[in-house]
Amino acid sequence: RKYDAMQIAAMFDGLITDGVFSNVAKQFEIKATTGNTITVGTGRAWFDRTWTYNDALIQFTLDAAEPLLNRFDAMVLEMNKTNRENVIKYLKGTPSSIPIEPTYINDAQIHQVPLGVIYRQAGTTMVTQADISPKVGTSKCPLVTAVNQSMTIDAIVAKWGAEFSLW
Numbered sequence: 001r002k003y004d005a006m007q008i009a010a011m012f013d014g015l016i017t018d019g020v021f022s023n024v025a026k027q028f029e030i031k032a033t034t035g036n037t038i039t040v041g042t043g044r045a046w047f048d049r050t051w052t053y054n055d056a057l058i059q060f061t062l063d064a065a066e067p068l069l070n071r072f073d074a075m076v077l078e079m080n081k082t083n084r085e086n087v088i089k090y091l092k093g094t095p096s097s098i099p100i101e102p103t104y105i106n107d108a109q110i111h112q113v114p115l116g117v118i119y120r121q122a123g124t125t126m127v128t129q130a131d132i133s134p135k136v137g138t139s140k141c142p143l144v145t146a147v148n149q150s151m152t153i154d155a156i157v158a159k160w161g162a163e164f165s166l167w
Contacts, residue, residue, distance in 0.1 A: 039060070
């Protein structure tokens, strides 16, 4: 071939910004179902000059919560240039008395973008919707609202968090 996929994708530079499309399907919404099972909803995204399109719910069974320590797990959109594929993946976090989000890969071959973070409290036997913090629409995973436009809601979420803490 005269042109490879990355050269063709470069035609969109300056027209499409990286992010999840706000007007397509369910923006990869993460929902708790039963027990340790969650689903990731439909959506379309553009990252690293590649398209991701998910047209059906994807079900994941998360590892059980630790007996004594809490952790944060994450659902990520992974762009893998070596395998030439984009996939939605589950990342198990590290148990700790002060847990942090998993570390996301961002190198020349693999780029992971968080779709959501799931708090796994020690000793719990199920994931609830309250345990899931969406990341779509944040600076780590912006929403594409129109051609060459994206937005984040970090300031709004921080304000709500502060107000909730006071309440």
